[in-house]
Amino acid sequence: MSAESPEQPERISDAEHAVMEALWQRAPLTASEVCEQVCGTRGWSLATVKTLLSRLVAKQAVATAPDGKRFLYSPRIARQDYVGTESRRLVDRLFGGRAAPLFAHLAEADALTEEDIAEIEALLQELKS
Amino acid sequence: MSAESPEQPERISDAEHAVMEALWQRAPLTASEVCEQVCGTRGWSLATVKTLLSRLVAKQAVATAPDGKRFLYSPRIARQDYVGTESRRLVDRLFGGRAAPLFAHLAEADALTEEDIAEIEALLQELKS
DNA sequence: CGTAGTCGATTACGCTTGTAAACGATAACA
DNA sequence: TGTTATCGTTTACAAGCGTAATCGACTACG
Numbered sequence: 001m002s003a004e005s006p007e008q009p010e011r012i013s014d015a016e017h018a019v020m021e022a023l024w025q026r027a028p029l030t031a032s033e034v035c036e037q038v039c040g041t042r043g044w045s046l047a048t049v050k051t052l053l054s055r056l057v058a059k060q061a062v063a064t065a066p067d068g069k070r071f072l073y074s075p076r077i078a079r080q081d082y083v084g085t086e087s088r089r090l091v092d093r094l095f096g097g098r099a100a101p102l103f104a105h106l107a108e109a110d111a112l113t114e115e116d117i118a119e120i121e122a123l124l125q126e127l128k129s
Numbered sequence: 130m131s132a133e134s135p136e137q138p139e140r141i142s143d144a145e146h147a148v149m150e151a152l153w154q155r156a157p158l159t160a161s162e163v164c165e166q167v168c169g170t171r172g173w174s175l176a177t178v179k180t181l182l183s184r185l186v187a188k189q190a191v192a193t194a195p196d197g198k199r200f201l202y203s204p205r206i207a208r209q210d211y212v213g214t215e216s217r218r219l220v221d222r223l224f225g226g227r228a229a230p231l232f233a234h235l236a237e238a239d240a241l242t243e244e245d246i247a248e249i250e251a252l253l254q255e256l257k258s
Numbered sequence: 259c260g261t262a263g264t265c266g267a268t269t270a271c272g273c274t275t276g277t278a279a280a281c282g283a284t285a286a287c288a
Numbered sequence: 289t290g291t292t293a294t295c296g297t298t299t300a301c302a303a304g305c306g307t308a309a310t311c312g313a314c315t316a317c318g
Binding site for chain 3: 289290291292293294295296297298299300301302303304305306307308309310311312313314315316317318
């Protein structure tokens with residue numbers, strides 16, 4: 001383990017998350033390239049993306065590498081980890097930390113496609129072996 | 130359908146959610162009774178609970194009924210619904226709306242207990258019939 | 259009748275978030 | 289060399305949130 005990082009990762013907000021998604025999909029990117037990915041769908045200006053990138057850098061969720069006069073941005077946290085903590089948060093908050101009730105809820109709400117069911121079944125088989 | 134409620138339900142914050150949980154568990158309750166349920170675990174003062182209750186009333190998530198000089202508070206939205214939208218939000222944001230990847234993730238992160246697995250398996254059986 | 263307790267309502271205040279404009283440095287081009 | 293386009297940084301500002309103190313009304317007790 002590396003030294004002295006309490007590394008209690010600061011929460012990433014909703015808007016920031018959109019930026020992370022762009023970087024997870026392809027990195028490193030310049031601020032303008034990130035904007036190309038997200039400004040359209042979210043209706044943001046480049047300035048907004050710059051702000052979000054700075055905040056993410058401050059939160060140590062994104063790293064910068066100088067490239068001439070500008071920076072290239074890359075994720076410092078793995079999507080896997082982010083998704084993990086977020087899922088756990090939800091399961092803890094809403095389902096007492098148990099995954100089964102979440103699953104039951106999704107089932108009841110018809111949020112499961114045939115495909116989902118098949119895949120989950122396959123996963124279950126694996127887990128049992 | 131009833132008239133003129135755009136009824137786009139305002140987001141319930143984290144702290145507010147704790148209050149909702151108390152009311153979902155037992156209602157109606159006075160502000161002090163809610164405090165008894167939550168002030169301990171969250172380290173809040175009664176004043177904080179009162180603020181949260183007011184905000185929930187403003188958001189139409191909680192209803193008040195006068196009882197002598199004070200109010201009795203009850204949830205106006207069903208836990209089922211809240212849990213539903215929150216789960217869907219997560220699944221949409223992180224897993225492209227598909228439940229199977231969420232499940233896969235939980236499995237991979239060892240977030241599933243033996244019990245969970247058994248229950249989910251049972252649910253699957255039901256779904257298939 | 260005064261006073262202490264209790265309610266809900268109002269006000270407070272610092273932090274985060276969403277959204278962006280303004281600024282200063284620099285590189286590229288004319 | 290002067291100007292323009294482009295970076296990252298700084299500043300801005302309203303809304304939402306966490307956390308609470310204060311206030312005005314009222315009740316119950318002495």
